[in-house]
Amino acid sequence: MLDLFAGCGGMTRGFLDEGRFMGIGAVEVDRAAAATYAANFDPDGRHTFAGDIAGYTDVPRVDVVIGGPPCQGFSALGKRDPADVRNQLWREFVRVVRESDARMFVFENVDRFAKTPEFQLLLQAASEEGELADFDTQVFRLNAADYGTPQKRIRTIVVGSRVGPVDAPRQTHARTSGEGLEQWVGLRQAFLEGPVVLDAQVRETWLPESVVDFQGHEVPGTFKLRDLHITRNHDLISEVRYAHIAPGQGRFDLPDDLQYPCWRRHTRGAGDVLGRLKWDEPAVTIRTEFFRPEKGRFLHPQWENGGDQVNRALTHAEAAVVQGFDERHLWCGTKAEIARQIGNAVPPPLARAIADVVARRLTSG
Ligand SMILES: C[S@@+](CC[C@H](N)C(=O)[O-])C[C@H]1O[C@@H](n2cnc3c(N)ncnc32)[C@H](O)[C@@H]1O
Known part of the structure; x- marks a missing residue:
């Protein structure tokens, strides 16, 4: 083929x-x-x-x-x-x-x-x-x-x-x-019970330093799925916002004082913005900017009142698993390039x- x-x-x-x-x-x-x-x-x-x-x-x-x-x-x-x-x-x-x-x-x-x-x-x-x-x-x-x-x-x-x-x-x-049909695979099963267990607590923000030669050009890589389990540094006010959003909720559930100034005037619109995923459901459609919570329902599902709260978007590894990839797949490119490859697949x-x-x-x- x-x-x-x-x-x-x-x-x-x-x-x-x-x-x-x-x-x-x-x-x-x-x-x-x-x-x-x-x-x-x-x-x-x-x-x-x-x-x-x-x-x-x-x-x-x-x-x-x-x-x-x-x-x-x-x-x-x-x-x-x-x-x-x-x-x-x-x-x-x-x-x-x-x-x-x-x-x-x-x-x-x-x-x-x-x-x-x-x-x-x-x-x-x-x-x-x-x-x-x-x-x-x-x-x-x-x-x-x-x-x-x-x-x-x-x-x-x-x-x-x-x-x-x-x-x-x-x-x-x-x-x-x-x-004869099984129930849809939810995120709990995908992240915690599947072949790849991805720890919700992530601190790493960089891909390992490594390049490969591809047809005479240097390209970052080759990376394994686990190398992609990286987050980004969200600023404090963003983290405070994320902390207010429970699974299934989104930016409309933020208290007034945490709304973005430019959003206050827009009381309608994409309800998925700043949305948090649910543990026991499949994710919504992953797109190329899944690492930005402001772009959709991409906040990690872990949210307990007073417990371990995960106030970040999906990592690249989590997004790849949500797209049905496993540890066999290898990856090349910068963080943004790999995100695009994952979101487009x-x-x-x-x-x-x-x-x-x-x-x-x-x-x-
Ligand atoms: C939706 S993605 C395909 C994803 C792929 N089927 C998969 O399963 O991973 C579309 C791809 O077309 C590539 N593309 C865009 N314009 C192209 C062109 N003119 N020639 C070749 N590839 C192109 C993009 O770089 C992108 O990777």
């Missing part, structure tokens, strides 16, 4: 975990992300194209092309500028699918992608007169929590196939257990569930 817009390789991780795929190409313009991909899946750096997809012309023949172009152009949080060049990247995806002679493709994007003109154009490309006329498409709206990820993250998945339709990926978890457990139905179709003759 070939992974386009590969990021840190979350999608590849899930496909490889399924067991029947082999990655033989990846395209990623961000050098740190490409280095992370290579550290995990291409140690000699031979099949990772670290550049703009427009310059990727030496396309190998593969069975499957997977990938998710950047979503800033589509996401409700982005500016949604229709002229945004990032919105045109799906065209490059279509070009590479054609040139690779793939039998199937998997295109991942944000939930609201399904409401954009680009989505219609992608479906058109796979219709009778389009460039991918021999492909049939199926569209799935999937929540990563339904596949064992400790996070509610809804994504649009377009599966294109020249060899017949796939079954819907089989859900393994649900909000409440029953009928497709959760490997979700990718694995998709890989399963794709592999079944490809091997069923």
Whole structure:
């Protein structure tokens, strides 16, 4: 398979975990992300194209092309500028699918992608007169929590196939257990009872000093998941604010004297701002700035009146676990670059569930 817009390789991780795929190409313009991909899946750096997809012309023949172009152009949080060049990247995806002679493709994007003109154009490309006329498409709206990820993250998945339709990926978890489904994985299970136990008390704020050579360039890394268990120094007034916010609450629950002056005038708006996560629920969707509590519901769930209180955002390691990564995954880049890789990734457990139905179709003759 070939992974386009590969990021840190979350999608590849899930496909490889399924067991029947082999990655033989990846395209990623961000050098740190490409280095992370290579550290995990291409140690000699031979099949990772670290550049703009427009310059990727030496396309190998593969069975499957997977990938998710950047979503800033589509996401409700982005500016949604229709002229945004990032919105045109799906065209490059279509070009590479054609040139690779793939039998199937998997295109991942944000939930609201399904409401954009680009989505219609992608479906058109796979219709009778389009460039991918021999492909049939199926569209799935999937929540990563339904596949064992400790996070509610809804994504649009377009599966294109020249060899017949796939079954819907089989859900393994649900909000409440029953009928053969397990209950969604909450943060308590993910941070305290899973294979990686992450101590809530963290003092370290720096990544270890280490660099690797990636295709002739020095990149910070390679780091293990535990190296990413780092926090930041929040100022005192911020910590006082965080201390007032119980699990499930957010900035509207702050007393008046602790409201930010610029917020007082805004009594409505994103309720998730300065929100605290809950121990026994999956996290909300992790984004690239999960380390800033002001950007969403990213405060650690540990909050006891008078007890051990954890007044910080998730660490990078916690965010990676929330995205379904484990200790096998290695990381390269600065703190901000790694945060971006984590926030952008497709959760490997979700990718694995998709890989399963794709592999079944490809091997069923
Ligand atoms: C949503 S992320 C993909 C995440 C990835 N599928 C995963 O599971 O980890 C999109 C990626 O596309 C990359 N990208 C953006 N523009 C690109 C371009 N013109 N060529 C190649 N990669 C690009 C970004 O650097 C980003 O890492």
